[in-house]
Amino acid sequence: MSYSANEIAALAQKAARGAGFPPHQAQVFGAAAVQFLAGGGEPQALLDALSDPGDSPILRLPLLVEDIRRAVDLAGPRITLTLQSGDEALAPAYARLAGLHIAQAELGQSEDGLPRLLLETDPDRDGAAALPPRIAVEPPLMNRLSSLAARTYVPASDSSRSAGAGAGDIDND
Template identity: 85%
Template sequence: MSYSANEIAALAQKAARGAGFPPQQAQVFGAATVQFLAGGGEAQALLDALADPADSPILRLPLLVEDIQRAVGLAGPQITLTLQPGDEALAPAYARLAAVPITRAEVGQSEDGLPQLCLETDPNRDRAAPLPPRIEASAPLVDHLSILAARTYVPASDSSRSAGAGAGDIDND
């Protein structure tokens, strides 16, 4: 199925919150999910990242975005950053969130076997390539994200409605 970038970002953000991730990391994960799926990434990498809120790329990779922005000023247009094992699949998508124009983002290995992200930037180019008008996402991925997102919803009860949850009487014509 195809979805708008906003639909995917919001659903992924809510899913990350439902899985137990902090709000800021969940928000960045939503944006990175759009980049990841637009680039043809496999859904399993997203599901794996959501599986463990104590040890996940969702917690580590927002720092990569900050590292990229600092490194461009220091190292120039070609940057190589070491990744944590397990972060390889999502790292290029997170890198594209940096406020620098990335022309190439590839994952490789260092001489000692650690994963690395190799980037090329071009200051004379626009910051990012435009996203496609619609993002393809598989039904199983959307279903799993929806299940996790549902954990953030307020349960329907008289006490929750009296506290302001749901539509009011005048909203239900």
């Protein structure tokens, strides 16, 4: 089934919050998940990232976006950034969030075996490439994202309703 970029971003963000990630990292993950899936990324990489809120690319890769902006200002359009092991799958998707036109993103390794992200930006073109209007997502991924997102919902109870949760009497026909 296909979904809009906004639907995927919102659900991925809620799933990250439900998995225990901080709000900012969850928000950036939602945007990166869209880039990742639009680029044909393997859904398992998203599920793996959500599995450990103590040690995950979701915690580290938002810093990559800031590093890319600084590196381009300092070094020019061709930059190489060292990644932490395990961040390779999602790093190119996060790189696309830097607001630069990325002509080429390539993963490699340094002499010491650390993963590296090689980027070539095009300063003559504005922003990131446009996303497709709809993105195909397999049901197992959507089901897992939905189940993690459901952890953020307020349980239905008389006390939660009296505090303002749910639809009001006017909202129900």
